[in-house]
Amino acid sequence: MTGHDAARPFPEQIENRERNLTGEAEQTRARIDDLTARLHELDEELDHLRITRKTLIGLADDLAPEPAPQPVARVPDHPAYRQILAVFADADRPLRARDLCQALDLPITAKNTEGIRSKLKRLVSRGILIESEPGLFAQPRP
Known part of the structure; x- marks a missing residue:
C-alpha cells in the first residue's frame, strides 16, 4: 500500500x-x-x-366609585388605651412596649411589657396604630 x-x-x-x-x-x-x-x-x-x-x-x-369614607377606629374603653395613646401623642418617634412601660411609670417586667404589647397589637388591629417593624409601634401618618 x-x-x-x-x-x-x-x-x-x-x-x-x-x-x-x-x-x-x-x-x-x-x-x-x-x-x-x-x-x-x-x-x-x-x-x-x-x-x-x-x-x-x-x-x-x-x-370606579368614589372611595367610601373609612370608618373611624374605635379605641377600647379601658383607660390604659387612652394613657397609651396620650404617650404616642407626645412621642416624636416610634415606641416599643418597654418604652411605654417607662413612660407610664410601670415596672419593667415581662408581665407589664407583654400586657402593653398585647394592647399595642389590639390598637394595630383596629387601625389606630401601626407596627412599622416587629415590636416597634407608631401612629399612622396621614
Whole structure:
C-alpha cells in the first residue's frame, strides 16, 4: 500500500462529515425558523395583553366609585388605651412596649411589657396604630 492509497479514505470521510453537518445545519435552520415564528406569536400575544390591561385599567378608573369614607377606629374603653395613646401623642418617634412601660411609670417586667404589647397589637388591629417593624409601634401618618 502506497501513501497515495492510504489518503483515499479521507475524501470519503470529509464528504460524509460534510453531508452530516449540512443535514444538521438544515435541521437547525428549520428549528430556528419554528422558534422565530413562535417568538413572533408570543410577542404578539404579549402586545395584546398589554393593550387589554391598559384598556381595562382606563375603564376601571373611569367607572370606579368614589372611595367610601373609612370608618373611624374605635379605641377600647379601658383607660390604659387612652394613657397609651396620650404617650404616642407626645412621642416624636416610634415606641416599643418597654418604652411605654417607662413612660407610664410601670415596672419593667415581662408581665407589664407583654400586657402593653398585647394592647399595642389590639390598637394595630383596629387601625389606630401601626407596627412599622416587629415590636416597634407608631401612629399612622396621614
